[in-house]
Amino acid sequence: MSMTKIKAAGTALLNQWRFLAGLKYFWPVFLAAGLAFCIAADVYDFVDLYLQLIIIYVGINIILTASLNLINGYMGEFSVGHAGFMAIGAYIASILTVYVFPQNTAGILFPAAILAGGMGAALVGFLVAIPSFKTRGDYLAIVTLAFGMIVKSILENIDAVGGPRGLLGMEKLTTLPWVFFWTALCVWVIRNLVYSNFGRGVLSIREDEIASDLMGVNTRQVKIIAFVVSSFFAGIAGGLFAHALQFINPRMFDILKSTDILIMVYLGGIGSIAGSILGAVIYTVLLEILRPLGVWRMVFMPLMLVLLMIYRPRGIMGMREIRLFTPLRDLVTEKLWRQKKKEASDASP
Amino acid sequence: MxxxxxxxxxxxxxxxxxxxxxxxxxxxxxxxxxxxxxxxxxxxxxxxxxxxxxxxxxxxxxxxxxxxxxxxxxxxxxxIARTFQNIRLFKELSVLDNVRIAHYGQMAYSPAEALLHIGRFRAEERRITSQALDLLAVFHLDESANETAKNLPYGLQRRLEMARALAAExxxxxxxxxxxxxxxxxxxxxxxxxxxxxxxxxxxxxxxxxxxxxxxxxxxxxxxxxxxxxxxxxxxxxxxxxxxxxxxxxxxxxxx
Amino acid sequence: MAYLFQQALNALQLGSIYALIALGYTMVYGILTMINFAHGDLFMVGAFFCFLLAVYLKLSFVPTLLLSMLGVACLGVIIERLAYKPLRAAPRVSAIITALGVGLFLENFTLALSPYPKHIPPLLTNTTWAIGSLSISSLQVLVIALSLILMLILDFVVQRTKAGMAMRAISWDKTIVPLMGVPVNKIISLTFAIGTGLGGAAGVMYGLAYPVIDPYMGIMVGWKAFICAVVGGIGNVRGAMIGGFILGAVEILVAAFFPSTYRDFVAFTLLLVLLILRPYGILGKPQPQKV
Structure with missing residues (x-):
């Protein structure tokens, strides 16, 4: 090995370290700046309301996509009932802010309502996880489908929540800062899960469930965690959605909504947080841009999905991750390892 | 006995x-x-x-x-840990992750700690990772720690399967x-x-x-x-x- | 008593339409182990073909039915060639997503062309025969009889003909059968043609029985037919027929005793319970896991 080559490798390594050091500050800075911007936009109202609404929908869709990706992408199951969890969250949160909370406290108690919606959805997610112990693949898809349909028909049959007409009277409590907060929390928690041994368990179920069980992974525990986390965030998204639109009815959460989320997941890429974000952003924004096309945009979107599946079946980011979403610790391990390996190979001759 | x-x-x-x-x-x-x-x-x-x-x-x-x-x-x-007649690795995952998964049984942190990356999580992850890396080194697989398992040559895949089984202690x-x-x-x-x-x-x-x-x-x-x-x-x-x-x-x- | 018989007829009518659609799901699943989620929308397209032929070409019932079936069958084969065939080697989920996409495309394309619900003109004069206190409409009898005939023909084709044998062989083993000289692509196309053609026929009959049609009508009916296929044991042709009649009966029964809004709830709960008790359907067989 020539001297220059070693030098080049050394600088490359050093640059990587600099890059890592830069990464270390990226997230705190980004999150603080983002939150500050959102609060400022909310208070001083310098962002166009229409644009605000679109950003709110992008955030909600990121939560939905990332949470469904946990089941469909990381765990490799096929859930078609995500809108059902969303509905549960939306109804619980709306009932709380409209009927339960005392007058004029809805604004302050809003986070509690959203949280309660998430918890309610998580509880139901726990129940849906149980059939997943034994059924897999197509049959589990049918279970989740039936679940989504059942939620919708139950809501249609409860007159106290408006039946098929739905619920209204929610204040517009879903503001930019709140959406930013919940979106960041969702992405952070799901990233944390994926880069833990529970998350590796989730991945191993996708790869080979029996082998995973035989390597000591408690597959039931892992499935429960995945379903509970996923449905929790779907419920959160539902609560935010209800208080952004200020009106909900059971038909909003039917199979078409679930299909929408599926499209975002598979567009952005399965098994990838960056992909979830990308999918949600592209889909939501594209739908807005194409709005002048009227009905024809809804003809164009599924066509795009079909082409995507044929030419890139795992979506844009399929199973890959942007470094920013990999925990620093994992990157450092990787770097340390490369360095160690290099030392060893230098020492051996 | x-x-x-x-x-x-x-x-x-x-x-x-x-x-x-x-x-x-x-x-x-x-x-x-x-x-x-x-x-x-x-x-x-x-x-x-x-x-x-x-x-x-x-x-x-x-x-x-x-x-x-x-x-x-x-x-x-x-x-009791095992290998398989027809190799059953977690093909799309890295060599390191294949071994880390087998530590599932000895994990000391709870799901809540994993979701928030708090408490025992950091220390425990460090332990699992360093143990897994040591094990890979023993099996001369350390150089491919970040490789996707399916890209390993056949012989190394067999070896990785044994390493994974042994990781379950x-x-x-x-x-x-x-x-x-x-x-x-x-x-x-x-x-x-x-x-x-x-x-x-x-x-x-x-x-x-x-x-x-x-x-x-x-x-x-x-x-x-x-x-x-x-x-x-x-x-x-x-x-x-x-x-x-x-x-x-x-x-x-x-x-x- | 007469009331019960009346409801039984209604159940048979609804059940036979479900069964016809369920057959399409099950045949495609049997041969490709893929759920063709666009199938319900092909059923909708069948109803719209019926509308076009009856209103603009002023055709009578028989040519309308045959041409609608043919049209939907062609559409099914084209969809298979363009959208599903490239994905045969891909992960199964990609194929399912594609099918969902194709379904959405059909719905929205139809919606773009026809934003308002359409009314299918009465193609047949509907006579009602009164036997005692019982009234039987000729339309009902026709729908039931026609469905049964189509199902019998299908059963014959699948069980007795060479093409049917090839279909069953492919669904049994996908690696060896092509080596035996079976033209796999042709058989798959044929399966799609028959399955979607039956869906088209169901669309026409549904349009006759419930004349107001809209682009989203295929979603709910399609999912329910899919339930029938699963209840009977997906991949099993006779199971799909049985499943169709079971669901038809259950829905009519529920509607007879409860408010009709409970219908979907009961149908899907039934599905869940059945899946938990018999995860492989009534006529399906469990597949042992291999290690």
Whole structure:
């Protein structure tokens, strides 16, 4: 090995370290700046309301996509009932802010309502996880489908929540800062899960469930965690959605909504947080841009999905991750390892 | 006390007896081989021991605990790990993650700590990762730690499977045809390797193999299965001379 | 008594339409192990073909039915060639997503062309026969009889003809059968043609029985037919027929005793319970896991 080559490798390594050091500050800075911007936009109202609404929908869709990706992408199951969890969250949160909370406290108690919606959805997610112990693949898809349909028909049959007409009277409590907060929390928690041994368990179920069980992974525990986390965030998204639109009815959460989320997941890429974000952003924004096309945009979107599946079946980011979403610790391990390996190979001759 | 005591183990698939009245006694630190013609029920014995199938009758006693009826992961946690005849790695995951997953049973942090990356999470992840890396280094797989498992050459995939099984910290290691697809030279290396694993990790090893050279070379004791039943048991030399075994392998006419 | 008989007829009518659609799901699943989620929308397209032929070409019932079936069958084959065939080697989920996409495309394309619900003109004069206190409409009898005839023909094709044998062989083993000289692509196309053609026929009959049609009508009916296929054991042709009649009966029964809004709830709960009790359907067989 020539001297220059070693030098080049050394600088490359050093640059990587600099890059890592830069990464270390990226997230705190980004999150603080983002939150500050959102609060400022909310208070001083310098962002166009229409644009605000679109950003709110992008955030909600990121939560939905990332949470469904946990089941469909990381765990490799096929859930078609995500809108059902969303509905549960939306109804619980709306009932709380409209009927339960005392007058004029809805604004302050809003986070509690959203949280309660998430918890309610998580509880139901726990129940849906149980059939997943034994059924897999197509049959589990049918279970989740039936679940989504059942939620919708139950809501249609409860007159106290408006039946098929739905619920209204929610204040517009879903503001930019709140959406930013919940979106960041969702992405952070799901990233944390994926880069833990529970998350590796989730991945191993996708790869080979029996082998995973035989390597000591408690597959039931892992499935429960995945379903509970996923449905929790779907419920959160539902609560935010209800208080952004200020009106909900059971038909909003039917199979078409679930299909929408599926499209975002598979567009952005399965098994990838960056992909979830990308999918949600592209889909939501594209739908807005194409709005002048009227009905024809809804003809164009599924066509795009079909082409995507044929030419890139795992979506844009399929199973890959942007470094920013990999925990620093994992990157450092990787770097340390490369360095160690290099030392060893230098020492051996 | 024996490490493992299997008595009267029987398993039926749709009326067919895949394993019938199988008995086995394993002492601490033994290296025992199960041999037999294709379809004799060897892998089924492994599947019964690891909880993939539930035995129709009989008992499997491992260090005083009954294994029949337990889930595979509980059995692994008690200290039995295995490899597979046709390699079953987590193909799309990195080599390192393949090994880290096998630490699932010894994880000290709770799901809540994992979701928020708080509490014991950091220290524990560091421990798991460094242990996994050490194990990979021992298996000379460290250079491919970040490689996707499916991209490894065949031989390394086999080695990774063993590393993964050992990461679960087993007391008993089950190897299902470890020499499948290897040439004689590689088999010699594998024989050394298996012996070395037994010494280094002080595990008891039970292996299924067709390669007589390997089985006769390293196993201290052999069990011969045919049509789900034990037809012979003993030292390799005894087995080689046993007419029943010859019959099972070569057919009646040749043996007589 | 007469009331019960009346409801039984209604159940048979609804059940036979479900069964016809369920057959399409099950045949495609049997041969490709893929759920063709666009199938319900092909059923909708069948109803719209019926509308076009009856209103603009003023055709009578028989040519309308045959041409609608043919049209939907062609569409099914084209969809298979363009959208599903490239994905045969891909992960199964990709194929399912594609099918969902194709379904959405059909719905929205139809919606773009026809934003308002359409009314299918009466193609047949509907006479009602009164037997005692019982009234039987000729339309009902026709729908039931026609469905039964189509199902019998299908059963004959699948069980007795060479093509049917090839279909069953492919669904049994996908690696060996092509080596035996079976033209796999042709058989798959044929399966799609028959399955979607039956869906088209169901669309026409549904349009006759419930004349107001809209682009989203295929979603709910399609999912329910899919339930029928699963209940009967997906991949099993006779199971799909049985499943169709079971669901038809259950829905009519529920509607007779409860408010009709409970219908979907009961149908899907039934599905869940059945899946938990018999995860492989009534006529399906469990597949052992291999290690």
């Amino acid at each position: 024996p490490l493992l005591k299997i008595s009267g183990l029987t398993h039926r698939f749709a009326g067919l007896c895949a394993v019938s009245d199988f008995n086995l006694l394993l002492q601490q630190n033994e290296l025992v081989g199960i041999i037999g013609p294709n379809g004799a029920g060897k892998t089924t014995v492994f599947n019964l021991m690891t909880g993939v199938y539930r035995a129709s009758e009989g008992s499997i006693n491992f260090q005083g605990k009954e294994l029949v009826g337990l889930d595979p992961h509980s059995i692994t946690r008690l200290g 087993p007391k008993l290691l089950l190897l299902d045809e470890p020499a499948a697809g290897m040439n004689p030279n590689e088999i010699f290396q594998l024989m050394d390797f298996i012996g070395w694993i037994r010494r280094t990790f002080s595990v008891t090893i039970l292996l299924i193999e067709h390669q007589m050279r390997l089985v006769m070379g390293i196993c201290e004791r052999l069990v011969v299965l045919d049509f789900g039943a034990t037809i012979a048991e003993g030292l390799p030399a005894e087995i080689q001379a046993n007419p029943k075994v010859l019959e099972a392998y070569l057919g009646e006419e040749v043996a007589s």
